[in-house]
Amino acid sequence: MPPMSCANGYTNSHGNKPLFSFGVISDVQYADIPDGRSFLGVPRYYRHSILVLQRAVRMWNDHKHLKFSVNYGDIVDGFCPKEESRNAVEKVVLEFEKFDGLVYHMIGNHCLYNLPRNSLITTLKMPGRAYYDFSPTLGYRFVVLDAYDVSAIGWPQDHPLTVEAMNILRDKNPNSDKNSPDGLVGLERRFLKFNGAVGKEQMDWLDGVLRNSTEQSQKVVICCHLPLDPDAATPEALLWNYEEVMDVIHRYKCVKACFAGHDHKGGYSIDSHGVHHRVLEAALECPPESNAFGYVDAYDDRLVLFGTDRMASTEMVFGPEDID
Numbered sequence: 001m002p003p004m005s006c007a008n009g010y011t012n013s014h015g016n017k018p019l020f021s022f023g024v025i026s027d028v029q030y031a032d033i034p035d036g037r038s039f040l041g042v043p044r045y046y047r048h049s050i051l052v053l054q055r056a057v058r059m060w061n062d063h064k065h066l067k068f069s070v071n072y073g074d075i076v077d078g079f080c081p082k083e084e085s086r087n088a089v090e091k092v093v094l095e096f097e098k099f100d101g102l103v104y105h106m107i108g109n110h111c112l113y114n115l116p117r118n119s120l121i122t123t124l125k126m127p128g129r130a131y132y133d134f135s136p137t138l139g140y141r142f143v144v145l146d147a148y149d150v151s152a153i154g155w156p157q158d159h160p161l162t163v164e165a166m167n168i169l170r171d172k173n174p175n176s177d178k179n180s181p182d183g184l185v186g187l188e189r190r191f192l193k194f195n196g197a198v199g200k201e202q203m204d205w206l207d208g209v210l211r212n213s214t215e216q217s218q219k220v221v222i223c224c225h226l227p228l229d230p231d232a233a234t235p236e237a238l239l240w241n242y243e244e245v246m247d248v249i250h251r252y253k254c255v256k257a258c259f260a261g262h263d264h265k266g267g268y269s270i271d272s273h274g275v276h277h278r279v280l281e282a283a284l285e286c287p288p289e290s291n292a293f294g295y296v297d298a299y300d301d302r303l304v305l306f307g308t309d310r311m312a313s314t315e316m317v318f319g320p321e322d323i324d
């Protein structure tokens, strides 16, 4: 059953008060350039997307009970002229700063086309690196992953993580254009330059955070620019080592949901371990006057996403064995 919102958006269909609520948006990909299309011909509205973000922030502020918001990455598009990158990123960050609360960001491929990683980490007020965690309330923890840890974009060309990424791409993708999935079959189509992987250090950190969350009986929400489940996204959008990450996640029972961006059409699945995967619809692909943003009510037994326009609403009920 789809979730129901009331006038102030603060009770669900059961009339219960959420533990907390948070805003969500993904793939703003703003640029001050004319409308265009993706490689596959899907319309992209580069100037309109910042208006979608402005309407999101207005809605989040009007809600009055949002504890924080999460931006799932790609704030500025790769077609933004390079000399305008810094201004464009700052312009978008300024819009996020109009929200009356904290915004947690993650880095997407388009962010890295525009600015060096270190500069993004500072501008997006990340805690010194692009993966981190936070706990909005005693019983919940959010884990933000860096999907471009092992990546052929964003690090200096001679950086060990670039070298590792290029070796993976050379091994898995024989095309001279490493963004092309031509000839790759099924899930192997994810081995594209615009994707990346979680590295060893981050993987160990993730394992430690999930162990600690389990000890503290916290429910965990994973946030990652790249999707982690093939049933929620196209193969071309997946994290290179999504299986490894999901193996770590499935070792514990604390992770209830994984939210992502990148695959602009959006998606939803529940995996074999009962973890919900929600890929958020992109702000960039909203035709003028339409929207794609929302907010999530968090309860002990479920997460309820209230989407606007192109962002579908989704009720994510935790399995009975997962409820305290």
Ligand SMILES: Nc1ccn([C@@H]2O[C@H](COP(=O)(O)O)[C@@H](O)[C@H]2O)c(=O)n1
Residues within 6 Å of the ligand: 037, 038, 039, 040, 177, 179, 180, 181, 182, 194
């Ligand atoms: N089927 C595809 C999809 C993409 N590419 C390459 O990736 C670049 C970015 O794609 P967008 O969807 O973001 O436009 C695109 O310019 C192509 O180089 C591809 O080759 N085949």
Ligand SMILES: O=P(O)(O)OC[C@H](O)CO
Residues within 6 Å of the ligand: 027, 074, 109, 110, 194, 234, 236, 237, 262, 263, 264
């Ligand atoms: O946001 P882009 O331009 O990297 O596009 C990502 C693709 O839609 C993933 O399938």
